[in-house]
Structures are given as structure tokens and as C-alpha cells.
Amino acid sequence: MTGSPYAAALTLAVGSVLVCAITVLWVTSTRSVIRVVAIQGVALGLVAMILGIHLRDAGLIGAATVVLLVKGAAIPLLLGKASGTGTVHSRESRPIVNVPASLVASVFLIVLAFAAFRDVARFVGTTAGALVPVGVATLLIGFFALATRQRPLFQMAGLLMVDNGTALVAFLCTAGVPFLVEVGVSLDVLLGVTVLMVLTMRLRTEFGDVDLDELRELHD
Amino acid sequence: MSASDLLVATALAGTAASISGAIGSARVRINVSAVLTIAACACGLAVAVGVLHSHHGVALYTNRLIPLTGLSLALDPLGSLFVAITSVVGICAMVFRLGYEGHGLSSRTASSALPLFVTTMLFVPAAATVTTFLFLWELMAVTSLLLVLADHRHRPEVQKAAQWYAVMTQFGAACLLVGFVLLATRTGSQSFVTIAARAPHLAAWVRGSAFVLMVIGFGSKAGMVPLHVWLPRAHPEAPGPVSALMSAAMVNLGVYGIVRVGDGLLRGGPAWWWLLVMILGALSALFGSLHSATSRDLKRLLAYSTTDNVGLMLLGVGASGLFAATGHQGLALFALIAALLHVVFHAVFKGSLFLSASSVQQATGTRDLDSLGGLMRRMPVTGPIFLVAGLAISAMPALCGFVSEWLLLQAMLHGLPTTNAAIAVTMPIGVGVLALTGGLTAFTFVKAIGIGFLGQPRTEAAAGATEVRGSMWAGSGMLAALCLILGVAPWLVVPAVVDAARDATGIRASNPLTPGWQLGLSDIHGALAPGLLLVALALAGATVSLGRAALQRGAARRAEAWGCGRELQTARMEYTATSFGEPLTRVFDDVLSPSHDLDISHTAESRYYVEAATFHTALDDGFERRFYRPVAGALRRWGALARRVPNGSIHRYLAFGLVALIVVLVVVA
Structure with missing residues (x-):
């Protein structure tokens, strides 16, 4: 798999995406999580870029640029702006599943992804295709973060993992979705994050805190 | 005009009636839709009589109404018999409806649903494929449910009745769906003809489970015990013409279904199928007749009596199947003829009874027998009509009920x-059930007529009752006249019934009944001459009355009968329906398990003096109390438990999604 420079670079980039996903489960401070999201965005963009260069596909390179800009720069910037940094409250203090257990769970999720998608990987057959389970694993870990983290920022990071995992699978399986579609998806995510950030900021100004468990009291 | 054109005309007239029921002022839409529905029924009757007369079936196919599979109709003698019954009941109910007021039946929804209900009932026996059948069956269920609900704004018990009806009918429909799907997938076709051709080669368990599912499904529509609980609730609460249509026409279709599937599609089956049908029939007959004998609500009484009569029909159908399964072809045909004849006659007298009971309800505003009395004099037409139909259902000679029960x-x-062995054990039990049911039915209608129509009125409402409009008694009167005509001349319908039974079973045995002025039983060496019976009865009656007149000539002392020296006889001294049925309630205490509530309040001064005593007694359905309520309670608890799972936490919902995804992946891997 690591025979050619192309394969080595691709594996490195894809691996980084997965490592970033696991890191999201690990870190607890706001600043780090935003940084991890940014790194993952860049890694995803690089995956697309490497594939685009390898296949000499201008559309894919264009899409990679958009991904780099949106997921590597715009979204992290928005997240950073919205969350406000440095306060004690902004740490993920008590996730539903604690960090060590989350890391163990992520191992199981990765194994599951590889077990479930080994046939798909074999079917696609290319170097990129062999890495498809990594995308699925990223998706599962993102979902896990979404379901077990209390703070909106961390849940949003989870949502972005799910999206990045899906995009990764799409890139690896089909050597890139059409340029317009990819741009549309990225901008959708940007829009979603913007809306969520605005909501979070409004909540913060109204109630001073955005812990979901405490917000539940409003419902009750 | 060919038969298939007439069939199309039936559908068009029914649709036009349904549309006209939704437009115009109340009077106009009632009259126009009723007349158009009568036209649809007349067309249906013409087609059915044509098929029965010519022995040529009618087939029709269109793919404009249902996409993909299309609507496929085919009318054979068995279906035609049921179409004819529904048409006759429909015509009489619609004539009745012209004068019927109140009970929300004049609303646009109800006036539009009623013709649709009648028309779908006309077409159900003509369905030739599974999808067509289920489509029409559901349409019939939905329209009848709408009609039961017609008066929901004014009486809260209507909603309860409709709930019971909706649940039971949907449960039945689900069983039918599974049963039909089983047959259709295993035979690879949804056409009834192909299923009938291939069904004998199916595995025994497929045939058996399909049959049991169908018996449950059709039994729930027929009001068979233990699926009857909706019937004594929904039939009384439905508006008059609707209750008559449900009891005299819709319930029959349940029996039709069992005959069509058991004898037609599956071409008969092992003895246990038919033993099951006989046991359920016997249970229904006993349970229904017992409850109708002790009921004091006039329409509830009639509804339970429907369960009773359905039981008798099923007893006949089951006996027929059992005979066929044990190789007695001639007897099998004979038993099925008796059962189908009972379907015909039951429709006639029960239609008349329900319509006249609705007349009584409209005239007095109540159905409670304990509040009625003295109606024979105040309603001089409805009273005798109820009397004739009541005698017919009690199987009195020279009326139609006697013929079918005698043949059974x-x-x-x-x-x-x-x-x-199976026959040797079940037949005596069947005979016993028939005898006991006959006795209880006679008891029931002695009560209904004696308490409701004779004696003195027990309330102001009963005292102020007047005869209903002409079209109303015309509707019930036509059916009562049919009771008399068919009782004296059963050969008017016997050939049609014989054809239907032959067609259903495929038995080519010689006709066991020789029609004519006397019904001869060719295999069995017996004969019934209803006409002679009538003459003999008339002679006997004349002799008795002449003899009495001769004996009483001379000094006659006039005194109040059973007056015990009292001058005054008031309504409070009369027997009530409750007291009349009380001995029976006592004898069948275990089955009926009545609840009594005696509340005595004493005067303040001394406990030896009673100030007031109130006595309340209630009879509720044993199956409802011991089976349905626990089941409903368990479902409710399960529902409450399930409601605790979604607690509003976003994390929990996300976790559901994640777990579901993981489960899918694990299954895939």
C-alpha cells in the first residue's frame, strides 16, 4: 500500500483524518478541539488534493481547494469566534462517557468499520478504495461524539466528523464527487455551523451557559 | 342490456347516490341519494337474479380504479345469492330511510357514506381477486365505521362503540390480509380462480393456517364469539337503517367469506377445520341467545340475536364441511343449503326487526324495554310487523325461520x-345447541313483544308514541311480508340456494331438496309442506276460537284478570324485561355473572325504617370483561412503559441513531 509516494501521501492524509477524529474524543478544552477540527479539515482537503493530482482531475483539485478553505479555515474561525476562549465553563467537564472509555469505544468502532466494509474495500480495489473503512470509522466516531458530549461545541465537532467521514468515503470510493456537489455540501455545512453558532451565542447571552443538561431544565 | 352493463350501472348508480348525498339541502340529498341507492340495489338484484337463473357468471375488469392490479369482478351463483340478499335488504332499508329522522344520518358525510356502504356490500361478493376483495372489504369497513359514528356529537357512547368496532374490524382485516397473502404467494397468483385451482396442492400447514386466519378475520365481521364484542355495541348505536344493513347484510358477508374460502378457494379441508367452525358456531349461538334473552335494550337484544343466528349459520357451514371431509357428499350439500337458507331468512327477519325497532326508538325516544309497553295499540302497523318478524325468528311454523331451522x-x-366418531360426537351436541337456542330465542321474543308491545305503557314517552311515517313502516313491512311469503313458499328461493351451495362446494350430488309446494328431502325421506302447515294452523286456530266462543255462550262474568280483587292495574305492577329475564340470569349465573348493586338508605330517626332503596343490576359481556379488558390493560401498560423511553433528551435520541447504525453494521459484517 505504501509502495509509491502517492500511496504513502494518501495513507498519511487519510490516517490524519482518523487520528483527528479520535483526538476530538480525547481533548477537553475548547481551543484544542477547534484546532483539531481545523487540522482534520486540512487533512481532508489534502486527501482530495492528492487524489486530484494523481488522477489529474481539475474539478477535484478545485473541490479540494474549497474544502481546504471552508473546513480548514472558515469553519474553525467561526467556531473560535462563537465559543469565546479562556473561560472555565468552556471545558468539556463531564461527558456522558468519559475520555478513557470513549477511546476504548473508538477502537471498537474502528474495528467494526473495517469488519463491515472490508468487502466494499475489496470491491473498489484501488489504493484509495482500501482506505474506505477509515472514512466509515471517522463517521462512527463523530456520531459517538455527537451522542456523548454535553457541550454544543463538542457536539458540533462530532457533527463535522460525521460530515468529514462521509466526504472521505465519497472521495475514496468514487475518486471525488462532482465539483458542484462537493462545493454545495461544504457550503451547507458552513451554513449549518453558522446557524448553530448564532444560536449558541444567543443562548449564551440569554442564559450565560450552554450546557445541554442544564438547558433541559427549561424544557421541564 | 347485458349483465355486465347492469353491473356497471349498479356501480354508477351507487356512486351517483354517494355524490348526491353530499350536495343540496337535507331533504333533497336524503331523498335523491336514497332513490339512487334503491336504483343501484335494483340493478344489483337484476344481475344476481340473472346469474342465478341462467347459471352464467358475469365478469368485469377495469384498471382505472386501482392502479397496477386493477379491479376484477366475477359473479357466480354463490356471490349472486349474497348480492341478492344485500339488494333486498338495501332496498327496504332505503325505503325506510326516506322517512327516518335524526341520529345524524342527515349530515352530508353520512348521506354520502350510506350509499357507498350499500354499494360496496353489493360488490364484495363479486370480487374475483385478492386485491379487489381487500379493497372493497376495507371500503365497506370504513364507510360502516363512518355511519356508526354518525351521531357522535350527541351521545358519547357512540364513540366508544365506534372504537370497539374499529379495533375489531381492523384486527379482522389484518388476519384476512395475512391469510390472503399467504395463499396468493404460495399459489403465485392473486386471482381466486387460480388460487382455487392450485390450493389443493399446497402444504397442509399453509392451508390450515390460512383457513384459521380467514375464520378469525371473517368471524370478526360476522360477530362470531369471541370476536363479537363490537356487535352489541355498534349495532344499537348505529342509525336505524344502518343497523339493519349491518345486521342483515354486512354480517352475512362474514359467513360468505368462510364459505368462499373454505369450500371455494381451498376446496374443503380436514375435519378439524370444520370442527373448529362448528365449535365457534355453537358457542356463538349459545352465548348470543343467552345474552339476547337477558338484555333489556331492544336493539342490543337484536344485536346479540344476530350473534346467535350467525352461530347457527356457522353450525350449518361447519357440519357441511365435516360431512364433506368424511365422505358424506349428499349430507354436506344439504347442510350447506340449510345454512345458506338461514342466511337468506335471517336477513329478511332481522332486517325487519331492526327497522321496526328503530321505528319504536324514533316514536318513543328510547330503546329500553323497561320504559316501553303498550305499543301494539299505539303503533298499529309497526307492532304487527315486529310480531311477524319476531315469530319468524323464533322459528314458528308457517314463517320463514321455521323452514331453515327445521332443515338445519x-x-x-x-x-x-x-x-x-367426529360426526357421532358433534352432531348430537349440535342438535342440542340448536334446540336450546331455539327455546331461548322464543323466550327472547316473548319478552320483546310482551314487554315492549303489550301491556300498559311504563313511561310517558311510551304512552305518547304514535305510528311512524308510511315509508318507514313500508320498509320494515316489505321484509315482514317476505317472512310470510318465504315461510309459505320457500321454493321461491330454494333453487337459487341449491345452485349457490352446489357452486360453492363443487359437489355434483343430486339435489337433496325437491322443490314444490312441499319440500321433499330426497335422501332422507322427510318432507315439509309449509302451505299445508299454514292451513292446518289456521284450522286449529279457528277450531279453538270457535270452541271457546261456543263454551262461553251464556253467562259470562267479566273481571280483571289476575286482579286479585284489585280494581286498579298500573304499569308499576307489570312484569319488566329485567324481571322476565331474571330466572334465566339466575340459572346461567356462571356464564352471565350479573353484577348487583343494592343501596339502602335509612331514615335518620331509626335504622328500622328504610327511606329509599335503589337496586341496580348490570350484565356485561363476559368475554369483554375476562378477555378484552385485561388485554387492553396490558397494552396500555406496555404503551406507558414505551412512552418512558423517549424522554426528550437529545443525547438519548442521538444514541438511538448510533446504536441503530452499529446494529446495522454488525448485521452487515
Whole structure:
């Protein structure tokens, strides 16, 4: 798999995406999580870029640029702006599943992804295709973060993992979705994050805190 | 005009009636839709009579109404018999409806649903494929549910009745769906003809489970015990013409279904199928007649009596199947003829009874027998109509009920001298059930007529009752006249019934009944001459009255009968329906388990003096209390438990999604 420079670079980039996903489960401070999201965005963009260069596909390179800009720069910037940094409250203090257990769970999720998608990987057959389970694993870990983290920022990071995992699978399986579609998806995510950030900021100004468990009291 | 054109005309007239029921002022839409529905029924009757007369079926196919599969109709003699019954009841109910007021039946929804209900009932027996059948069956269920709900704004019990009806009918429909799907997938076709051709080669368990599912499904529509609980609730609460249509036409279709599937599609089956049908029939007959004998609500009484009569029909159908399964082809045909004849006659007298009971309800505003009395004099037309129909259902000679019950009895009695153990055990029980039911039915209608129509009125409402409009008694009167005509001349319908039974079973045995002025039983050496019976009865009656007149000539002392020296006889001294049925309630205490509530309040001064005593007694359905309420309670608890799972936490919902995804992946891997 690591025979050619192309394969080595691709594996490195894809691996980084997965490592970033696991890191999201690990870190607890706001600043780090935003940084991890940014790194993952860049890694995803690089995956697309490497594939685009390898296949000499201008559309894919264009899409990679958009991904780099949106997921590597715009979204992290928005997240950073919205969350406000440095306060004690902004740490993920008590996730539903604690960090060590989350890391163990992520191992199981990765194994599951590889077990479930080994046939798909074999079917696609290319170097990129062999890495498809990594995308699925990223998706599962993102979902896990979404379901077990209390703070909106961390849940949003989870949502972005799910999206990045899906995009990764799409890139690896089909050597890139059409340029317009990819741009549309990225901008959708940007829009979603913007809306969520605005909501979070409004909540913060109204109630001073955005812990979901405490917000539940409003419902009750 | 060919038969298929007439069939199209039936559908068009029914649709036009349904549309006209939704437009115009109340009077106009009632009259126009009723007349158009009568036209649809007349067309249906013409097609059915044509098929029965010519022995040529009618087939029709269109793919404009249902996409993909299309609507496929085919009318054979068995279906035609049921179409004819529904048409006749429909015509009479619609004539009745012209004068009927109140009970929300004049609303646009109800006036539009009623013609649709009648028309779908006309077409259900003509369905030739599974999808067509289920489509029409559901349409019939939905429209009848709408009609039961017609008066929901004014009486809260209507909603409860409709709930019961909706649940039971949907449960039945689900069973039918599964049963039909099983047959259709296993035979690879949804056409009834192909299913009938291939069904004999299916595995025994497929045939058996399909049959049991169908018996449950059709039984729930027929009001068979233990699926009858909706019937004594929904039939009384439905508006008059609707209750008559449900009891005299819709319930029959349940029996039709069992005959069509058991004898037609599956071409008969092992003895246990039919033993099951007989046991359920016997249970229904006993349970229904017992409850109708002790009920004091006039329409509830009639509804339970419907369960009773359905039981008798099923007893006949089951006996027929059992005879066929043990190789007695002639007896099998004979028993099925008796059962189908009972379907015909039951429709006639029960239609008349329900319509006249609705007349009573409209005239007095109540259905409670304990509040009625003295109606024979105040309603001089409805009273005798109820009397004739009541005598017919009690199987009095020279009326139609007698003929079918006598034939049913003959069929089962003549099954006795066989060597087959199943027949040797079940037939005597069947005869016993028939005898006991007959007695209880006579008791019931002595009560209904004696308490409701004779004696003195018990309330102001009953005292102020006047005869209903002409079209109303015309509707019930036509059916009562049919009771008399068919009782004296059953050969008017016997050939049609014989054709239907032959067609259903495929038995080519010689006709066991020789029609004519006397019904001869060719295999069994028996004969019934209803005409002679009538003459003999008339002679006997004349002799008795002449003799009495001769004896009483001379000094006659006039005194109040049973007056015990009292001058005054008031309504409070009369027997009530409750007191009349009380001995029976006592005898069948275990089955009926009545609840009594005696509340005595004493005067403040001394406990030896009673100030007031109130006595309340209630009879509720044993199946409802012991089976349905626990089941409903368990479902409710399960529902409450399930409601605790979604607690509003976003994390929990996300976790559901994640777990579901993981489960899918694990299954895939």
C-alpha cells in the first residue's frame, strides 16, 4: 500500500483524518478541539488534493481547494469566534462517557468499520478504495461524539466528523464527487455551523451557559 | 342490456347516490341519494337474479380504479345469492330511510357514506381477486365505521362503540390480509380462480393456517364469539337503517367469506377445520341467545340475536364441511343449503326487526324495554310487523325461520347414524345447541313483544308514541311480508340456494331438496309442506276460537284478570324485561355473572325504617370483561412503559441513531 509516494501521501492524509477524529474524543478544552477540527479539515482537503493530482482531475483539485478553505479555515474561525476562549465553563467537564472509555469505544468502532466494509474495500480495489473503512470509522466516531458530549461545541465537532467521514468515503470510493456537489455540501455545512453558532451565542447571552443538561431544565 | 352493463350501472348508480348525498339541502340529498341507492340495489338484484337463473357468471375488469392490479369482478351463483340478499335488504332499508329522522344520518358525510356502504356490500361478493376483495372489504369497513359514528356529537357512547368496532374490524382485516397473502404467494397468483385451482396442492400447514386466519378475520365481521364484542355495541348505536344493513347484510358477508374460502378457494379441508367452525358456531349461538334473552335494550337484544343466528349459520357451514371431509357428499350439500337458507331468512327477519325497532326508538325516544309497553295499540302497523318478524325468528311454523331451522335440524339429525366418531360426537351436541337456542330465542321474543308491545305503557314517552311515517313502516313491512311469503313458499328461493351451495362446494350430488309446494328431502325421506302447515294452523286456530266462543255462550262474568280483587292495574305492577329475564340470569349465573348493586338508605330517626332503596343490576359481556379488558390493560401498560423511553433528551435520541447504525453494521459484517 505504501509502495509509491502517492500511496504513502494518501495513507498519511487519510490516517490524519482518523487520528483527528479520535483526538476530538480525547481533548477537553475548547481551543484544542477547534484546532483539531481545523487540522482534520486540512487533512481532508489534502486527501482530495492528492487524489486530484494523481488522477489529474481539475474539478477535484478545485473541490479540494474549497474544502481546504471552508473546513480548514472558515469553519474553525467561526467556531473560535462563537465559543469565546479562556473561560472555565468552556471545558468539556463531564461527558456522558468519559475520555478513557470513549477511546476504548473508538477502537471498537474502528474495528467494526473495517469488519463491515472490508468487502466494499475489496470491491473498489484501488489504493484509495482500501482506505474506505477509515472514512466509515471517522463517521462512527463523530456520531459517538455527537451522542456523548454535553457541550454544543463538542457536539458540533462530532457533527463535522460525521460530515468529514462521509466526504472521505465519497472521495475514496468514487475518486471525488462532482465539483458542484462537493462545493454545495461544504457550503451547507458552513451554513449549518453558522446557524448553530448564532444560536449558541444567543443562548449564551440569554442564559450565560450552554450546557445541554442544564438547558433541559427549561424544557421541564 | 347485458349483465355486465347492469353491473356497471349498479356501480354508477351507487356512486351517483354517494355524490348526491353530499350536495343540496337535507331533504333533497336524503331523498335523491336514497332513490339512487334503491336504483343501484335494483340493478344489483337484476344481475344476481340473472346469474342465478341462467347459471352464467358475469365478469368485469377495469384498471382505472386501482392502479397496477386493477379491479376484477366475477359473479357466480354463490356471490349472486349474497348480492341478492344485500339488494333486498338495501332496498327496504332505503325505503325506510326516506322517512327516518335524526341520529345524524342527515349530515352530508353520512348521506354520502350510506350509499357507498350499500354499494360496496353489493360488490364484495363479486370480487374475483385478492386485491379487489381487500379493497372493497376495507371500503365497506370504513364507510360502516363512518355511519356508526354518525351521531357522535350527541351521545358519547357512540364513540366508544365506534372504537370497539374499529379495533375489531381492523384486527379482522389484518388476519384476512395475512391469510390472503399467504395463499396468493404460495399459489403465485392473486386471482381466486387460480388460487382455487392450485390450493389443493399446497402444504397442509399453509392451508390450515390460512383457513384459521380467514375464520378469525371473517368471524370478526360476522360477530362470531369471541370476536363479537363490537356487535352489541355498534349495532344499537348505529342509525336505524344502518343497523339493519349491518345486521342483515354486512354480517352475512362474514359467513360468505368462510364459505368462499373454505369450500371455494381451498376446496374443503380436514375435519378439524370444520370442527373448529362448528365449535365457534355453537358457542356463538349459545352465548348470543343467552345474552339476547337477558338484555333489556331492544336493539342490543337484536344485536346479540344476530350473534346467535350467525352461530347457527356457522353450525350449518361447519357440519357441511365435516360431512364433506368424511365422505358424506349428499349430507354436506344439504347442510350447506340449510345454512345458506338461514342466511337468506335471517336477513329478511332481522332486517325487519331492526327497522321496526328503530321505528319504536324514533316514536318513543328510547330503546329500553323497561320504559316501553303498550305499543301494539299505539303503533298499529309497526307492532304487527315486529310480531311477524319476531315469530319468524323464533322459528314458528308457517314463517320463514321455521323452514331453515327445521332443515338445519334435519341435516344434523341425519348425520347421526354414521360410523365416524367426529360426526357421532358433534352432531348430537349440535342438535342440542340448536334446540336450546331455539327455546331461548322464543323466550327472547316473548319478552320483546310482551314487554315492549303489550301491556300498559311504563313511561310517558311510551304512552305518547304514535305510528311512524308510511315509508318507514313500508320498509320494515316489505321484509315482514317476505317472512310470510318465504315461510309459505320457500321454493321461491330454494333453487337459487341449491345452485349457490352446489357452486360453492363443487359437489355434483343430486339435489337433496325437491322443490314444490312441499319440500321433499330426497335422501332422507322427510318432507315439509309449509302451505299445508299454514292451513292446518289456521284450522286449529279457528277450531279453538270457535270452541271457546261456543263454551262461553251464556253467562259470562267479566273481571280483571289476575286482579286479585284489585280494581286498579298500573304499569308499576307489570312484569319488566329485567324481571322476565331474571330466572334465566339466575340459572346461567356462571356464564352471565350479573353484577348487583343494592343501596339502602335509612331514615335518620331509626335504622328500622328504610327511606329509599335503589337496586341496580348490570350484565356485561363476559368475554369483554375476562378477555378484552385485561388485554387492553396490558397494552396500555406496555404503551406507558414505551412512552418512558423517549424522554426528550437529545443525547438519548442521538444514541438511538448510533446504536441503530452499529446494529446495522454488525448485521452487515
